[in-house]
Amino acid sequence: MKKRLVLTMALAALLSTAGYAQTLPKTQLKVVGGLSNLSAYNDYEKPFWTQVVPSLSNGQITVEIKGFNEMGLKGPELLRLMSQGVIEFGTATLSYFASDNPINEAADLAGLTADAKSARAVVDAFEPVYQKFYGPTSGIKLLGISPYPAQVLFCNAEIKSLADIKGKKVRTSSRTQAEFIEALGGSSVTMAFGEVVPAMQNKVVDCAITGSLSGYSAKWYEVSTHLYALPINWNSQIHGVNQKAWNKLDPKVQAFLQTNIKAMVNNMWDAAAAQTQQGYDCNSGAASCTLPVKGKMVLVKPTDADRVLLKKLMQEIVLPKWAARCSVQCVQDFNATIGKTVGLTAKK
Numbered sequence: 001m002k003k004r005l006v007l008t009m010a011l012a013a014l015l016s017t018a019g020y021a022q023t024l025p026k027t028q029l030k031v032v033g034g035l036s037n038l039s040a041y042n043d044y045e046k047p048f049w050t051q052v053v054p055s056l057s058n059g060q061i062t063v064e065i066k067g068f069n070e071m072g073l074k075g076p077e078l079l080r081l082m083s084q085g086v087i088e089f090g091t092a093t094l095s096y097f098a099s100d101n102p103i104n105e106a107a108d109l110a111g112l113t114a115d116a117k118s119a120r121a122v123v124d125a126f127e128p129v130y131q132k133f134y135g136p137t138s139g140i141k142l143l144g145i146s147p148y149p150a151q152v153l154f155c156n157a158e159i160k161s162l163a164d165i166k167g168k169k170v171r172t173s174s175r176t177q178a179e180f181i182e183a184l185g186g187s188s189v190t191m192a193f194g195e196v197v198p199a200m201q202n203k204v205v206d207c208a209i210t211g212s213l214s215g216y217s218a219k220w221y222e223v224s225t226h227l228y229a230l231p232i233n234w235n236s237q238i239h240g241v242n243q244k245a246w247n248k249l250d251p252k253v254q255a256f257l258q259t260n261i262k263a264m265v266n267n268m269w270d271a272a273a274a275q276t277q278q279g280y281d282c283n284s285g286a287a288s289c290t291l292p293v294k295g296k297m298v299l300v301k302p303t304d305a306d307r308v309l310l311k312k313l314m315q316e317i318v319l320p321k322w323a324a325r326c327s328v329q330c331v332q333d334f335n336a337t338i339g340k341t342v343g344l345t346a347k348k
Contacts, residue, residue: 024060025250031089032078034237035193036067038214039275040148040268045091048264056260061253074192079240083139088245093237094145095174102326103133106334107145108233109322110180111314112342114307116272119147119234125337134240141246143258144239144265149211149276150231151177154224154283154297157206162230162306171196171208176318177232180310181209183317197223211235212279221283221295229280230302230310234272239265319346 033045049063068075068090078092079100097104107126113119123145134142153159157168166185172178178188189205199205200223208220209232215221239261246254278289285294323331323346331348339345 024057024252024256027061027249027253029061029063029089030087031063031065032071032073032087032091033065033067034091034093035214036070038148038211038217040146040214040237041067042217044146044264044268048260052264053257053260057256061256069194079140082240082242085139085242085244087242089239089241091237091239093173093235095176095235098175101133102322103129103330103333105174105176105322106326106330107338108174108176108236109314110174110176110233110318111310112233112338112344114231114310116147116150116234116269116276118342119236119272120269121341122338123147123236125341126333129333129337130238134238136243139243140240141243142238142240143261145236146239146265146268147234147236147272149213149234149272149279151209151233151235152212152215152230152279153207153209153226153228153232154200154215154220155207155226155228156200156203156224157226159207159226159228159300161303162228162309165207168206169204171199171205173209173235174233176322177209179318179321180232180313183313193218196220200224211276212283213275214279216279216282216291216295221297225297226300227280227283227297228300228302230306231276232310315344319344322346323348 031049034041036042046065049065053061053063068078075093076096078087078090079097081087082090082092094104094108107123113122127145130145131142134140153170155168158164162184165181169187169189170181171191172181172188173193178190181188191199193210196205196208197218197220200208200220210220212227278291280286280299282289282291282293283295283297284299285296328348331346334346
């Protein structure tokens, strides 16, 4: 799969970048990517920076990349370090920064979109707002926004519907997920991704939310029994660069990188639905799983009633709570972009 994805990214960008390679100056880049044990990093980010970029630039651009966890970082400090120039290029999950500014939650509220196509439409609609927010005054230049597979519930307990979340302790990775779980009568628990496996083993939490394939990559199928196949959100991540570091690059290198990072992001969006399904298949041990290890989880398919409930909780609880803590301009921007895309209106 990785080789196919690399070729896809290369071919997608080849025509538009062929003219750059002969004239690009020698450039060495350093990148801090996402979690190094997940498919987003291993199938996209790492091969893009270490294979596609050097190949398309005829070796003129070389890149050193490590996942943020390999650097001893936890995630929420990435944007600060990027704005300060400690990190040049970086990948950061937007939900990590909800406490800094609720605008970081706007495009990925729990219950906002039910499929990858809708999630992409929402992100595309709101990206100009993020481009302005992460502009020169922030010290960061936004280069793209990509998804993880759908964020779903892994439980080490029987679960047949959303109603079964009541009374359970659930690991969440964002404020919007926490508000969704609490609206269902569950208790939200905040913990780092790497702490989930022992927490599930020791019953510190009953359930945890992550991407369907991300959970598989981290072997959550070994410590949980039920997977509820209802997309809650997509845990979008931004790809950015320190503005001063960007300004120092040759304009040809800038153009080359922008074109090809866009191709990488497009590929990640194109694969989001397939990766979500692959997560379902491989965690549950379905015959259609193409990965070497198959889990034995019970795959629970959501009912139409739960889909309606997810949307209802978003409209009546998650969205109003978010709007209450975001600025007037933030809410206006939401309504003018995302609201028009999905037919919702946030009220301040």
